Amino acid sequence: MPSKKYELPESEITPKSVFLNRRKFMMGAAVAGVGLAAAAGVDRLVSPGTRVLAGTKLPATPNPNYGKGLKPTSYQDVTHYNNFYEFGTSKSDPSENAWRLKTEPWTVEVEGLVHKKKTFDIDQLMKLRPLEDRVYRFRCVEAWSMVIPWVGYSLSELIKACDPLSTARYVQFISVDRPNQEPGIMSVNIPWPYSEGLRMDEAMHPLTLLTLGLYGEALPNQSGAPVRVIVPWKYGFKSAKSIVKIRFVKNQPPTTWNLIAPNEYGFYSNVNPNVDHTPWSQARERVIGAPIWKQLQPTQMFNGYADEVAGLYKGMNLNTYY
Template sequence: MIIQQKTDILPSEITPKEVFENRRHFIKQAGFGLLATTALAQTNLLFAADATRSNAPIGKTSKSLLSLPNFTKTAYGKDEKLTSYEDVTTYNNFYEFGTGKGEPATNAKLFKPHPWTISIEGEVKKNKTISIEDIVKLAPLEERIYRMRCVEGWSMVIPWVGFPLAQLIKWAEPNTNAKYIEFVSLADTQQMPGVNLPILDWPYTEGLRMDEAMNPLTLMAVGLYGEKLPNQNGAPMRLVVPWKYGFKGAKSIVKIRFTEKMPITTWMKAGPKEYGFYANVNPQVEHPRWTQSSEKRIGAGLFAGRIKTQMFNGYTEQVGQMYAGLDLRKYF
């Protein structure tokens, strides 16, 4: 374990070393099959406003057009204090739209998340392509409030709306060789200004072990706070894995690939000594450049202290058994 000297600089203000160096170099060179009974009705409403939203004057889209119909509120996180909608939608990591925390909210305003299709391929019975409208028919939508922990040391509590990834896996019909799932995000140089910069190896890719993907906590989110997923938060669909650091949550997914071997993900390529495949929230394993033992809750106030980070982000009871016998210092 590498212990990093503490600093007064907020972790959220730290740019990863590999991103800083790549940006500096660039500047230098430049001089389950079962449908819910309400699914058919909700799908048309869910995506009807996309064209209106993308063409509307900034800030003028009707709130009613963005509302998600027919989702069930669950008991997940019901006692948690939510992070404000404003903070959730204006303080983001989404490098396709910029590396600054406020850049995605600004640079993603004209992004068009509809029409949208996702290709399913690899170790499956048959390669398929499915529209976002058909995806949300796979299971009833539900709201789950999850604690979310960023590797940089900040955290939020977000009311996601989505469905279990396990339902999509069942529909995809993976074969017995499928041990992992790789998620590939859109990399559109026209709509995503960050993709034009060589800060990461585009497109952004992430992955899960099959049992992690099938865990009941793992969510495919299409909304938050009862509204359709904002562009800057990964519209139209993103992965949410609450016991892992936030970078595992692939956004604006266009491809899901089932593989026999562990995929080499984007941050593993960018910084293999800093970012591992598992990325489980673990306060005992320090990031080489900052502590992971505590976190700053976004929106808690200027004078609010840091809070102690919990193992698996507090979800040990639900996920700890998957890692029994695994050295989580080696497989970080």
């Protein structure tokens, strides 16, 4: 296979055991009534009435075709510096509050313009295609970035299994909406449930990942458990978390941040250093976890994936279709 900028040999990825051991050490004590236990080497987050299986090892095969030259951000930073407004607006709120979300049982309904309307549980999604470890850049519109080893498979595999109609031009993702388990829903003035969407060719691109884990483990709640999408050339809010519905539609679907502030958050939201989002310039980014002298880096067009995805937008004015 030809060499690409995002290739990363498995030997260059920080060993998971290093970060998992660090995680167990730092989270060894109970915090705010939440106990952490280890069973057979698997971390399990326990709260009253809920058992969250974050940390279950996943049978994934490392894919060496992604991430060359990228050093993964630490597990601690990846799981404790998050935007997930359903649990609050502070970066620490998701890791502190997401234990409330019950992720068992969980189903994802597929509906709309599709030949095969389906309802998948998590086991079915896990077994639909072989799982891969993929190292991707992750870029937030707030001008910070991470490098994360995700676990999943191309979303196109799920789409093909559902056989959408030829009239389906977009894919919409609906996130879970449970005010009794997600305290941010009652305090943040957003039109819930959270909605995101992709054009069909974006959703079918091999980089777009149906994501079930990170660092070789099942997703922790604060990172979008139990299933989300990752679209690495777009700003992070396009990668919908804790998905409960996938709809195939003819017309461009409403998306949450575009509804709230259409002049700031376009439907496409591709990483673009030339289009700022008030109050953040997009020309540079802060690399979370990097040494202080390396933290500020120039933003790359399409987050460094231009060779792979620029063709999707040929002929489009990216200052208009932002």
